[in-house]
Amino acid sequence: MSDSPLEARLAQYLTLTFAERDALRWLERRERALPAGEILIREGEATDRLYIVARGWLHGSVKLKDGGRQILRFYFVGDISTTFSIAWGQSAATLQAVSDTQLFEIEKDAFGRLFRNHPRLGALLFAVSTSEQVAMADRLTSIGRTDGVTRIATLLLDIRSRLRVVDGLDGSVFSLPLTQQDLGDAVGLTKTHVNRSLKALEATGLVERQGRVIRINDVERLAEMVDFKDRHGSVATDWLPPPVARSDMDHTG
Amino acid sequence: MSDSPLEARLAQYLTLTFAERDALRWLERRERALPAGEILIREGEATDRLYIVARGWLHGSVKLKDGGRQILRFYFVGDISTTFSIAWGQSAATLQAVSDTQLFEIEKDAFGRLFRNHPRLGALLFAVSTSEQVAMADRLTSIGRTDGVTRIATLLLDIRSRLRVVDGLDGSVFSLPLTQQDLGDAVGLTKTHVNRSLKALEATGLVERQGRVIRINDVERLAEMVDFKDRHGSVATDWLPPPVARSDMDHTG
């Protein structure tokens, strides 16, 4: 695996300097494979590591008092698992591979040095993190105020949109290796009702299923119907500080 | 108003250098008052500004297709309104003052320069932003999977916890200048059901109300009952890069 997922992601927003690209690749040295279904880290477990997704995807979840589970977000190629671990010495969520996954493992220290050596990247990562926060706010709205069909449709559109950015997914057909229970844990429905909602979605003709392969027949219309906003397309970069001069190149901080 | 709210907030996590404190104060020059109920910026409106809360509090909300409203988060003293605006040229939410508010207005450019001149602060702001994201994830869980009483109780505990950090609130009595409609928009309930949930909460004896003043009689037990986790207490700073040397002091970037 020679491609750098994080570099590829950030390069979508910004033309990176050689030094910046170098620094990003420097982070991505310790590679690790994680088969589908395996758990990377558990809620509450101590850690000083972060992970960059290089292939496949994962989800982050928490256990509820009543034994249930809430899936909080998904991690796709180029995402960094800072959300639930960087602000504490332990993980605030359980990270589990949805599909076969390839990861780069990095120390929090090295991530910190990135802010020091490449402040423009630090600021860009801040912006990306913020856009993810807005995406989570959208999910909050979806879960809090809309019915089952809308929640499911919104989730499908969101996942498709992410896979598009990340896998270069061209059309509107994608594999969704989640059980209906998983979907329910993500949108706050029981598996029973997820099933009914999926059926109802299919009945509109806008979505088709064949096993765990999803086809969205009319993305525009479905997005309009459920008031979906794509937050993953772009990020403002006009406010970023200039990149550091070449002579400042340095990995050690 | 001579105190620096952002400096005070960040100093809770870290001993700041003189240069860092200076840089933070440098951001807080353009002051602005906003009376309770006034709108700072509307969803979709173009902006290149951020705001630091110096006094009072606000909330950020979005309009729904059906005419409803979802309150996404609250902003307290020391918070920066980066969430809904820094990643785009326009605001993703409407910001409205809950109480009489004092703000510092800053340009996104100046915020960007902070990453350049004081990378340690940039990294710290990243960490703080991430912890807010986890707090939002908690709300997602609360709204998605729990009943009305629990949602309201969780919201009350969260607000109290924030006011504590920020206003030095000592006990468990605080003023809550929100209508029951507002509370409903925050937790995803109708005002009718907010009222019933509040009544039910009072019936447990754990919470009292007198008008819009709330008293939580037994914080521990209530937190235990609704599985509330306080995310605002601390932030890991061991991974931050070292502060810049004194000679690097500079506002212009």
Next chain:
DNA sequence: CGACGGGTTGATCGGTCTCAACGGGGGTGG
């Protein structure tokens, strides 16, 4: 071949929404 996990469907229950009405308090205009 039996066990198991996931998908599907039906029946019933319950929490929340909707619709509706009323009361109180504070602000406004006469």
Next chain:
DNA sequence: CCACCCCCGTTGAGACCGATCAACCCGTCG
């Protein structure tokens, strides 16, 4: 200064969405 009104809080009755409980099917795997 009083009357009105409007917003907010409160309470009730009925409808509805999604949860719960339960059963059955199917494919896979041991």
